[in-house]
Amino acid sequence: MRSITIKDIKDPSYEMSEAMNVLRTNVSYSGEGVKLIAITSVDENAGKSLISFEMMRNYANAGMKTLLIDADLRKSVFAARYGATSDDGLALVGLADVLSGKGEINDAVYKTNIPNAYVLPVGNYVLNPTPLFSGKIFTAMLDVLKKAFDFIIIDTPPLGRVIDAAIISKNCNGAIIVVSANEVDYRQVNEAKNQLLRVGANVLGCVLNKVGSESSRYGGKYKYSKYYKYNSEYRY
Ligand SMILES: Nc1ncnc2c1ncn2[C@@H]1O[C@H](COP(=O)(O)OP(=O)(O)O)[C@@H](O)[C@H]1O
Ligand SMILES: [Mg+2]
Numbered sequence: 374m375r376s377i378t379i380k381d382i383k384d385p386s387y388e389m390s391e392a393m394n395v396l397r398t399n400v401s402y403s404g405e406g407v408k409l410i411a412i413t414s415v416d417e418n419a420g421k422s423l424i425s426f427e428m429m430r431n432y433a434n435a436g437m438k439t440l441l442i443d444a445d446l447r448k449s450v451f452a453a454r455y456g457a458t459s460d461d462g463l464a465l466v467g468l469a470d471v472l473s474g475k476g477e478i479n480d481a482v483y484k485t486n487i488p489n490a491y492v493l494p495v496g497n498y499v500l501n502p503t504p505l506f507s508g509k510i511f512t513a514m515l516d517v518l519k520k521a522f523d524f525i526i527i528d529t530p531p532l533g534r535v536i537d538a539a540i541i542s543k544n545c546n547g548a549i550i551v552v553s554a555n556e557v558d559y560r561q562v563n564e565a566k567n568q569l570l571r572v573g574a575n576v577l578g579c580v581l582n583k584v585g586s587e588s589s590r591y592g593g594k595y596k597y598s599k600y601y602k603y604n605s606e607y608r609y
Pocket of ligand 2: 421422423448450528529
């Protein structure tokens, strides 16, 4: 298996670790056999990619063999944000390559320098990714991966922009909607939820992100003092 070194990682804050622990507990109580989940939101910048990454770390730390799939084939941030490069120096083969039949899944799943954490990056740019998620390769790939991993998190593009996240969610055991506090209104969240329900996805609930606004005790480095809150009132 190829490997990736994730260079730019800091330890999660106490608040973040705690919120991720709560989230992991809530997901584990959300139903038998929930091991493949999609992280969605109404629009971009809600925090999907951040939460997907932190969930991967949290599950991996808890001893579960965890895979993060970057399925935002339109605007991936993973490699740039975390300074992730392939240890063999070759270009990263990824999801787009596998789904378009140009790459093998065995070359696209990478072991990382975080114990128990694996990633399937986006790979090479494709023009119109939506049909790739409706194809047989995608479901067959997920079946294979479900057997190989204890838990799989799929980071997706925004539901309010493209249909990809709904199609992806339909093929998962559950979907979580990341809601950026004060940045999105209830009707939009409700519409995103209904969109997921229409395709038959199992909506597990919401993560209320960017809660609070006073500068934090971490020297104002982060805008938000309370990073994540899993809002159980939002469960459907
Ligand atoms: N709780 C948070 N506290 C501080 N910054 C956050 C928080 N959640 C997200 N961000 C920041 O907001 C930006 C968008 O987050 P990202 O995870 O890329 O969103 P998305 O994947 O939904 O587009 C990033 O710069 C990220 O670091
Ligand atoms: Mg993102």
